[in-house]
Amino acid sequence: MKTCLVVDDSGVVRKIARRILEGMEFTVIEAEDGAVALEACKRALPDAVLLDWNMPVMDGFEFLVQLRRMPGGDQPKVVFCTTENGIDHISRALHAGANEYIMKPFDKDIVIAKFQEVGLLALDTPAEA
Amino acid sequence: MTPPDYEYLRKLLKDHSGLDLSADKQYLIESRLLPLARKSGLSGIPDLVAKIRAGSSTHTVQVVEAMTTNETFFFRDKVPFDHFRDTIMPEVLKARAARRSVRIWCAAGSTGQEPYSLAMCLKEMGAALAGWRVEIIATDLSQEVLEKSKAGIYSQFEVQRGLPIQMLVKYFKQSGELWQINPELRAMVQHRQLNLLHDFSQLGTFDVVFCRNVLIYFDQDTKINIFNRLARLMEADGFLVLGAAETVVGLTDTFKPIPERRGLYRPSGVRAALAMPRPAMAVGY
Numbered sequence: 001m002k003t004c005l006v007v008d009d010s011g012v013v014r015k016i017a018r019r020i021l022e023g024m025e026f027t028v029i030e031a032e033d034g035a036v037a038l039e040a041c042k043r044a045l046p047d048a049v050l051l052d053w054n055m056p057v058m059d060g061f062e063f064l065v066q067l068r069r070m071p072g073g074d075q076p077k078v079v080f081c082t083t084e085n086g087i088d089h090i091s092r093a094l095h096a097g098a099n100e101y102i103m104k105p106f107d108k109d110i111v112i113a114k115f116q117e118v119g120l121l122a123l124d125t126p127a128e129a
Numbered sequence: 130m131t132p133p134d135y136e137y138l139r140k141l142l143k144d145h146s147g148l149d150l151s152a153d154k155q156y157l158i159e160s161r162l163l164p165l166a167r168k169s170g171l172s173g174i175p176d177l178v179a180k181i182r183a184g185s186s187t188h189t190v191q192v193v194e195a196m197t198t199n200e201t202f203f204f205r206d207k208v209p210f211d212h213f214r215d216t217i218m219p220e221v222l223k224a225r226a227a228r229r230s231v232r233i234w235c236a237a238g239s240t241g242q243e244p245y246s247l248a249m250c251l252k253e254m255g256a257a258l259a260g261w262r263v264e265i266i267a268t269d270l271s272q273e274v275l276e277k278s279k280a281g282i283y284s285q286f287e288v289q290r291g292l293p294i295q296m297l298v299k300y301f302k303q304s305g306e307l308w309q310i311n312p313e314l315r316a317m318v319q320h321r322q323l324n325l326l327h328d329f330s331q332l333g334t335f336d337v338v339f340c341r342n343v344l345i346y347f348d349q350d351t352k353i354n355i356f357n358r359l360a361r362l363m364e365a366d367g368f369l370v371l372g373a374a375e376t377v378v379g380l381t382d383t384f385k386p387i388p389e390r391r392g393l394y395r396p397s398g399v400r401a402a403l404a405m406p407r408p409a410m411a412v413g414y
Binding site for chain 1: 208285294
């Protein structure tokens with residue numbers, strides 16, 4: 001089973017993401033900010049990271065930069081999931097090594113489409129998974 | 130909705146668009162036509178049916194458009210676009226090297242996601258197509274969806290389904306929460322209103338035809354008729370791309386499947402006798 005680290009300071013968003021990802025047969029780990037997420041990655045690298053941008057302590061962008069510098073940190077597929085929907089933020093994220101980008105609000109279909117796009121899910125995964 | 134109203138709408142849709150609804154699709158009609166009825170200031174579907182029975186061509190067109198507009202998104206199903214890039218275009222580049230032109234038809238272009246996905250694939254080919262004349266013709270039954278396609282403006286939700294983020298950054302311009310595909314790609318796509326039940330021979334000859342997820346709504350005789358007419362306007366070495374749930378097998382021998390390329394077909398060279406389908410009633414367009 002693949003693992004996905006959900007990084008978001010909103011407990012509600014983490015809960016919604018968990019429900020969607022568990023429906024896609026991912027094991028879900030949660031972190032409420034980038035620093036907690038980085039500690040989780042030091043213990044074990046996940047297959048995927050669903051990553052908010054604006055969070056206290058350490059934001060998503062800083063987490064991504066540090067993750068990509070870690071040994072093996074180029075392996076997890078990182079999908080931003082944020083209200084920062086401007087093209088400047090998207091470009092910065094891609095430049096820093098993000099694999100995909102979800103603009104909130106999001107739903108199950110969008111998560112499935114983006115995870116398929118980066119090869120985390122088979123193409124025939126139905127939207128009602 | 131009363132059973133007579135449902136039967137009336139089924140027949141109306143069959144006559145005008147070829148849409149062949151089974152007897153258990155009341156929910157589909159209700160989900161699409163109730164919002165339309167309310168938008169028109171009517172209390173519900175019975176009132177909408179009454180307007181059409183009274184001869185309102187405006188309401189008839191709106192009903193046909195509402196029922197035949199399909200959900201679509203960029204790079205839908207992904208595999209057909211892999212075929213386009215990896216199988217179809219390499220062959221077209223070789224076969225058309227002398228005349229340096231390619232004509233592509235999106236037969237159910239809808240709101241533009243499919244033709245613009247093809248346009249993006251072609252742009253990604255870069256120098257390989259330098260100096261080529263490229264035509265993408267997008268047709269649809271609905272003028273309303275064609276207008277949306279022409280504008281090339283999509284919501285944040287629409288650009289997130291199937292479109293890789295790198296493509297969004299590269300080919301779209303952001304305006305608030307909307308995204309517009311860039312003028313160069315928009316200029317690659319020509320739009321025409323067309324009912325597949327009617328004669329489409331005037332469109333000319335095509336190297337590639339995408340006809341995906343539209344024939345599933347037609348009955349068998351209509352499908353056969355459309356396949357046979359498609360075969361006549363395709364180059365002998367052209368490609369037909371169908372949806373994952375569609376096939377020519379068992380319907381016509383005018384196309385043959387390409388082994389190990391699901392959804393991809395080529396003209397077989399067999400020419401079937403043609404009979405136009407029963408003419409649709411005039412609906413005001």
